[in-house]
Amino acid sequence: MAAISNLYIDAGSTFNAIVTVRGTDGNVLNLTGFSVASQIKKSYGSLVAYDFITSIYDAPSGRVKITLPAATSSAIKPGRYLYDIEITAPSLEKLRAVEGLVIITPEITKI
Secondary structure, three states: OOEEOOEEEEOOOOEEEEEEOEOOOOOEOOOOOOEEEEEEEOOOOOOOOEEOEEEEEEHHHOEEEEEEOHHHHHHOOOEEEEEEEEEEOOOOOEEEEEEEEEEEEOOOOOO
């Protein structure tokens, strides 16, 4: 089962987070050779998705980095969304590592 972690993102700002991925046994998962993907959607069935830029930050420590550039966060209407982080093993087995809500707060200053 995926860990639950909610995110708060200021529209118009660059957002970065580093997440430690754990296996089903609770131990840190060595992500050597793995790939990662993450998206934001308004609902589970939404056709519109916003992609995080993802990377394996520190494979032996199970750390993944997700980034949402300022231009992307600015394009998302403020409100409540859903997201998840999925990892894919070299064997192509997939695991939803983290999921939760994303709250996009409105941008005030636009320079």
